[in-house]
Amino acid sequence: MNMSALRYGLRQGFLSLRRNLWLAAVTAGIIAISLAILGGFLLLAVNVGQMLRTIETNLEIAVFLEEGVDPAAISRQLTEHALVQGYVFVPKEQGLVEFAQTLGDPAFLAGMEGENNPLPDLFRVRANDAQSVAALAAAIRAFPGVETADYGEELVGRLISVTYWLNRLLLGMSGLLALGAVFLIVTTIRLSVVARQDEVGVMKYLGASNSFIRFPFLLEGVVIGWTGTLVATIALGLGYERLATSLQQEALTFFIRPVTDPAMILPIFGGLLLLGTLMGGIGSIVSVRKFLRV
Amino acid sequence: MRGELTLIELKRVSKSYNNCAQPAVANLSLQVNRGEFVFLVGPSGAGKSTLIKLVFREQTPSSGQITFEGRDLSRLKQKELLRHRRRIGMVFQDYRLLKQKTVYENVAFALEVIGRPAKEIRRKVPAALAEVGLTGKEKAFPAELSGGEQQRVGIARAIVKDPLIVLADEPTGNLDRNNALQLMELFETINRSGTTVIIATHAWDLVDRMKKRVVAMENGCLIRDEQRGSYGNEHVST
Numbered sequence: 001m002n003m004s005a006l007r008y009g010l011r012q013g014f015l016s017l018r019r020n021l022w023l024a025a026v027t028a029g030i031i032a033i034s035l036a037i038l039g040g041f042l043l044l045a046v047n048v049g050q051m052l053r054t055i056e057t058n059l060e061i062a063v064f065l066e067e068g069v070d071p072a073a074i075s076r077q078l079t080e081h082a083l084v085q086g087y088v089f090v091p092k093e094q095g096l097v098e099f100a101q102t103l104g105d106p107a108f109l110a111g112m113e114g115e116n117n118p119l120p121d122l123f124r125v126r127a128n129d130a131q132s133v134a135a136l137a138a139a140i141r142a143f144p145g146v147e148t149a150d151y152g153e154e155l156v157g158r159l160i161s162v163t164y165w166l167n168r169l170l171l172g173m174s175g176l177l178a179l180g181a182v183f184l185i186v187t188t189i190r191l192s193v194v195a196r197q198d199e200v201g202v203m204k205y206l207g208a209s210n211s212f213i214r215f216p217f218l219l220e221g222v223v224i225g226w227t228g229t230l231v232a233t234i235a236l237g238l239g240y241e242r243l244a245t246s247l248q249q250e251a252l253t254f255f256i257r258p259v260t261d262p263a264m265i266l267p268i269f270g271g272l273l274l275l276g277t278l279m280g281g282i283g284s285i286v287s288v289r290k291f292l293r294v
Numbered sequence: 295m296r297g298e299l300t301l302i303e304l305k306r307v308s309k310s311y312n313n314c315a316q317p318a319v320a321n322l323s324l325q326v327n328r329g330e331f332v333f334l335v336g337p338s339g340a341g342k343s344t345l346i347k348l349v350f351r352e353q354t355p356s357s358g359q360i361t362f363e364g365r366d367l368s369r370l371k372q373k374e375l376l377r378h379r380r381r382i383g384m385v386f387q388d389y390r391l392l393k394q395k396t397v398y399e400n401v402a403f404a405l406e407v408i409g410r411p412a413k414e415i416r417r418k419v420p421a422a423l424a425e426v427g428l429t430g431k432e433k434a435f436p437a438e439l440s441g442g443e444q445q446r447v448g449i450a451r452a453i454v455k456d457p458l459i460v461l462a463d464e465p466t467g468n469l470d471r472n473n474a475l476q477l478m479e480l481f482e483t484i485n486r487s488g489t490t491v492i493i494a495t496h497a498w499d500l501v502d503r504m505k506k507r508v509v510a511m512e513n514g515c516l517i518r519d520e521q522r523g524s525y526g527n528e529h530v531s532t
C-alpha cells in the first residue's frame with residue numbers, strides 16, 4: 001500500500017461516511033451503548049471483586065462460649081494458635097450494652113440484666129490473613145467450651161452467587177448487543193459498497209488488488225467502530241468518576257470504596273477501544289468479502 | 295526465440311459453465327503473437343466473450359491450458375494474477391465509465407487503482423486522451439459525451455497504463471457505422487505502436503474492410519482462422 005493508494009482510500013472512505021452519515025451515526029450509537037454496558041459491567045466486576053476481598057480481610061470470627069466456661073482457658077488456647085493475629089474478649093454484660101446501642105432503645109432491654117442476660121460471653125478473633133479465616137473458625141469450634149464460631153460465611157457466599165449470576169446476565173446482554181452492532185456495521189458498509197458497486201466492478205478489471213478495493217470500506221467501518229467506542233469510554237469514564245467521587249464523600253461503609261487505581265481501570269478502557277475498532281473492521285471485511293470475487 | 299514471439303497460446307481449451315452439456319468454448323487451440331491484430335467473430339453465443347474472459351483470467355478453463363508469455367494462467371498466484379491483469383487493457387461494449395467522474399478522472403482512475411504515483415498520472419493521462427482525440431474534453435462527464443466519445447474514454451483508460459494487449463468485447467456494439475469505423479481505425483493506430491489487439495465483434499462489414507486476421511467461432515469451436523480474412527460468406531450476401 002503506497003501513498004496514492006492511501007490517499008485514494010482516505011478520500012473514498014470519508015466520502016462514504018458522509019453519504020451514509022445518519023446510518024453511520026446510529027451504528028456508532030449502538031456500538032457505544034453495547035460497549036458502555038460491557039464496560040460498566042467490567043467496572044462493576046472489578047469493584048465487587050475488591051469489595052469481596054475487603055470483606056474477607058476484615059472478617060472477624062465471633063466465638064460464642066458455653067454457659068459457665070472459664071474465658072481464661074479459651075484465651076490461653078487462642079494466644080497459642082498460630083493463625084490468630086489478635087482477639088478481644090466481650091463479656092456478656094458488655095455484649096448487652098452494645099446490643100442496646102445498636103437497637104438505639106435501652107428501655108427495650110430492661111429486665112435482661114444480670115442473671116437474666118440471654119447473651120453468651122464471646123471472643124472476637126482476627127485471623128492472620130483472609131485465607132485462614134475458614135480454617136481457624138473450624139479449629140476454634142473444636143475447642144472444648146466453645147458453643148460455635150461464626151464469621152459471616154453466609155453473607156460472603158450469597159454475595160459471590162449474586163455476583164456470579166449478575167456477571168452472566170450482563171455478559172450475555174453485552175454480547176447480544178455487540179452482535180447486533182456488528183450486524184449493523186455489516187449493513188452500513190454493504191450500503192456503501194452497493195453505492196459504489198460500479199466502481200468496485202471496474203476496479204477489478206483495471207487490476208486493483210483486493211486490499212486496495214477493501215481499504216476504504218475497512219476505514220469506514222473502523223472509524224464508525226472507533227467513534228462509537230470513544231463515545232462509550234468518555235461517557236463511562238465521566239460517569240464512573242462522578243460516582244466514585246460521590247461514593248467517597250458519602251463514606252458509606254468501609255468496604256464500599258470504588259476502585260480508582262489506573263492500573264486496573266485503564267486496561268478496561270483500552271480493551272473497549274480495541275474491541276470497538278475490531279468490531280468495525282470485522283464488520284466491513286465481512287461486508288466486502290462477497291464483492292471481491294472475480 | 296519462440297517465447298519472444300508468442301504472446302498467448304491456448305491448447306485444447308474447453309470451458310463449461312456449471313454442468314452445462316454444451317461447453318461455451320470447446321477444445322479450442324489458438325496462438326496469438328505479439329503485435330498482432332485479431333478479430334474474433336461469430337454469432338451470439340459462439341463463445342467469444344468467454345474466450346476473452348479466459349485470457350483475462352476472469353474464468354479458468356475446464357480443461358486444456360492457456361499460457362500468456364509462456365506462463366500457465368491457471369497457476370498464477372494472487373500477486374502474479376494482478377500483474378497479469380495490469381498488463382491487459384479491457385474495453386467493454388457498455389464502456390463502463392464511472393458517471394460521477396470526469397473524463398480525466400475516469401482515465402486517471404486506471405492508474406490510481408494500481409497505485410501509480412501522481413506525477414506519472416499527470417503525465418500519462420493527457421497523452422492517452424490526446425491519442426484517442428479527446429484533448430479539450432477532460433472536464434466533461436460521460437453523460438455529456440456521444441457514444442463514440444464515451445468509448446474513446448474507455449479506450450484511453452485501457453491504454454493509459456501501456457498494456458501489452460488490449461481486449462475489446464463488442465466495442466462498437468452500441469455505435470453507428472461511422473463511429474464504429476473511426477474506433478476501428480483508432481484500434482489500428484494503437485496496434486501500430488506495438489500493442490497486441492483482440493476485438494470480439496459482430497461488425498462484419500468493418501471486419502471485411504480492415505483485412506486483419508479473423509478467428510471465427512461457432513458453438514464454442516474454432517471454425518476458421520485466416521490472415522487478412524473476412525467475416526464470412528453468409529454475411530457478405532445480406
Ligand SMILES: Nc1ncnc2c1ncn2[C@@H]1O[C@H](COP(=O)(O)OP(=O)(O)O)[C@@H](O)[C@H]1O
Binds near residue numbers: 318336339341344345
Ligand atoms: N456466466 C455464465 N454462466 C453460464 N453460462 C454462460 C455464462 N457466460 C456465457 N454463458 C454461455 O456460454 C455460451 C457462450 O457465451 P459467450 O461467451 O457470451 O458468447 P458470445 O460472446 O460469443 O456471444 C452461451 O451459451 C452462454 O449462454
Ligand SMILES: [Mg+2]
Binds near residue numbers: 343463
Ligand atoms: Mg459476448
